[in-house]
Amino acid sequence: MQDGNFLASLLPLVVLFAIFYFLVIRPQQKQQKAHQAMIAALAKGDKIITNGGLICEVIKPEEDFIKVKLNDDVIVRISRDFIAKKIEA
Structure with missing residues (x-):
């Protein structure tokens, strides 16, 4: 009987993690x-726009x-x- 009680108490945590995964991690x-x-x-x-807010034009992509x-x-x-x-025209 203890095993069934353990699984029943673990189920909400599994559901909560699944919701968290599909709403936060996956996107x-x-x-x-x-x-x-x-x-x-x-x-x-x-x-392009840099993280600092500068708007630039790419001249040469390097590694x-x-x-x-x-x-x-x-x-x-x-x-x-x-x-x-990237700024779309």
């Missing part, structure tokens, strides 16, 4: 994969960094980790 993983795919697909001419143009005179390299999103 976050999906969003992270989409962001990584966007960063991997960046090409010359794409406009760990991306060369971006802030204006006509300033070209810098930023880490791929600091790209917030």
Whole structure:
């Protein structure tokens, strides 16, 4: 009889974890994969926004960094980790 009581007390925790997984963990993983795919697909001419709020144009994607143009005179390299999103035209 104790085994049935143990399973009955464990069931709400399992249900709570399942709800937490489908409402929090899974959507976050999906969003992270989409962001990584966007960063991997960046090409010359794409406009991006950095985590600092700078709007840049991609000049040359490199392995760990991306060369971006802030204006006509300033070209810098930023880490791929600091790209917030791509601006769609």
